[in-house]
Amino acid sequence: MLDIKWIRDNPEALDRGLKKRGAGAQAAELIAADEKRRALVQSLQDMQSRRNAASKEIGQAMRQGEKDRAEALKAEVQDLKGRMQEAEDASRAADAALNDLLMRLPNLPLDDVPVGSDEADNREERTVGEKPVFDFPAREHFEIGEALGGLDFEAAARMSGARFTIVKGPLARLERALGQFMLNLHTSEHGYTEVIPPLLVRDDALFGTGQLPKFDEDLFRTTDGRWLIPTAEVPLTNMVNGALLDAGDLPLRYTALTPCFRSEAGSAGRDTRGMLRQHQFNKCELVSIVDEANGVDEHERMTACAEEVLKRLGLHYRVMTLCTGDMGFGAQKTYDLEVWLPGQATYREISSVSLCGAFQGRRMNARYRDPDGKGSRFLTTLNGSGVAVGRALIAVMENYLNSDGSITVPDVLKPYMGGVTRIENAG
Structure with missing residues (x-):
């Protein structure tokens, strides 16, 4: 606000x-x-x-x-x-x-954010890594997964409807490995504290991070009036709701691996095949709480933490600065990490990292004391995916595909796979 x-x-x-x-x-x-x-x-x-x-x-x-x-x-x-x-x-x-x-006012963009109306006006900052070269036709993740018996869209649709997926066998283990790898990286090397937060929150938590009242159509509500979290940003950021911290307590950095729930109200007809756009998905979230002087530097730092996940997975990606018309409601500036998907022959967003300034801090009445003791200021908040686990699974499936339809397990994930180095059949 x-x-x-x-x-x-x-x-x-x-x-x-x-x-x-x-x-x-x-x-x-x-x-x-x-x-x-x-x-x-x-x-x-x-x-x-x-x-x-x-x-x-x-x-x-x-x-x-x-x-x-x-x-x-x-x-x-x-x-x-x-x-x-x-x-x-x-x-x-x-x-x-x-x-x-x-x-209902959106946050105002920083001066260096490109002005534009949609994703066509986003600015590419850099590309990292190389696109894989295959001597056979690339395939999309849903073709690969169904052929291996590891993705079942029909059974998921029968029990839950569209935009749900059953992942099973070695592919389920691969998704679990991805999430554990991300958590371990962010906690052991990037200084984030692991949190297991509630998946149900009240109105004021979603108001604090900006999802309510404007975006209630994007959310799922329970019969007792609570909301399923659309992202762990909500509970992680609200850990300082109403707080008055000392400047010396900052920065605070939290990470969580949780299911996320979104109605995808505005995405009718988009990504209807496969598991790119789901009502339920897993994501490793990063949240930082800092003083107002360190927001920009923390934004660069958090983006580098998310990038490190993709680098260690050996995935080609690019970093985009979102234009003013493509940014989220509460953001002052957002970087999107877009991973290369050979099956689609295009880049797809796998992480958004946003600097929100005092926008959420003011909505939550979350403050810190000035070091000079003369008053207090609203906390600066940042959030980002570190990264979306389901989309990372898609990227690994498509980029590590072999000519026989099997998937090679990336080296960094092998310690989590119990000796499995190649996924040939989910059984």
């Missing part, structure tokens, strides 16, 4: 930032809503002051025998009480109206 004080002081900057994101100007509406709220607050304070003064005057009038004046003052106080109740109700309504406008 953005700061209304900053908006009052920088209305042109707000509207420029919103224009870059393809949104209309909103500064005037926000300032008008804030002025209405402030006027109501001032009016209420004035009435409170007058009521207090009149109450004192009643006592003075009574002591001086001015009965008529005392009765008039009593009537004024009574009238003020009624008007104050109305003013309090109006003030709460104005406060809620302003907050509703603020909570």
Whole structure:
């Protein structure tokens, strides 16, 4: 969420930032809503002051025998009480109206983010590794997996519907190996603390990270009013919800390997075959909590941590800076890591790493004390995939395919595979 004080002081900057994101100007509406709220607050304070003064005057009038004046003052106080109740109700309504406008504002992009409308305007920063060269036709992951007996889309559809997959046998072990490898790398070499978080959260947790109220259609809700997490970003970031930390406590770095649940409400007709876009998938998440001075550096660091996963798997990928129209709602800047999939002969996103600034910190009222002890500031948050496990499985299947349809296990995963070095049949 953005700061209304900053908006009052920088209305042109707000509207420029919103224009870059393809949104209309909103500064005037926000300032008008804030002025209405402030006027109501001032009016209420004035009435409170007058009521207090009149109450004192009643006592003075009574002591001086001015009965008529005392009765008039009593009537004024009574009238003020009624008007104050109305003013309090109006003030709460104005406060809620302003907050509703603020909570629907996207974060503003950093100056170095390319301006554009969609993925065609994203900027390539670098490519890493080499594309594999086959002396046989490349195949897509669903063809490979079904031929090996390790992916069963029909059985999953019968029990759960579209966008679910059963992974079994050695392919299931390979996916598990990928997740364990990522967790071990991030905890032992990258300084992240492993967390096993709740998979169900309340409204305020999703509000804090920006999924609510704007993106409720993308989520699954349970019968008791909780929500299935769309990503472990939600519980990991909310570990500091309402906190007041010392600057010396920072940075905090958390990682979790969890199932994630998304309705994919806006993806009808996209990636309907295979397991690229699922309602349920596993992801290794990275979250960092830092002070405002270290957000940009931490963004580069977190991106390098996610890249290391792909490097050790020997996968070719590229790093893209998302344009203003393709960034997520809460991001100031996002890098996407896009892995090469030979079966599709294209790059596909396998990790998004976002710097959110104080956007989530303000929504969560998560702060840290200034080192000089003179106040506090909102925490800066970052999140990224380190990486999406299901998509990593797809990438390994397609990039390590052999001519006979088998899959060679990447060297870095062999310690997790119990001696299996080649997947030939899932049984």
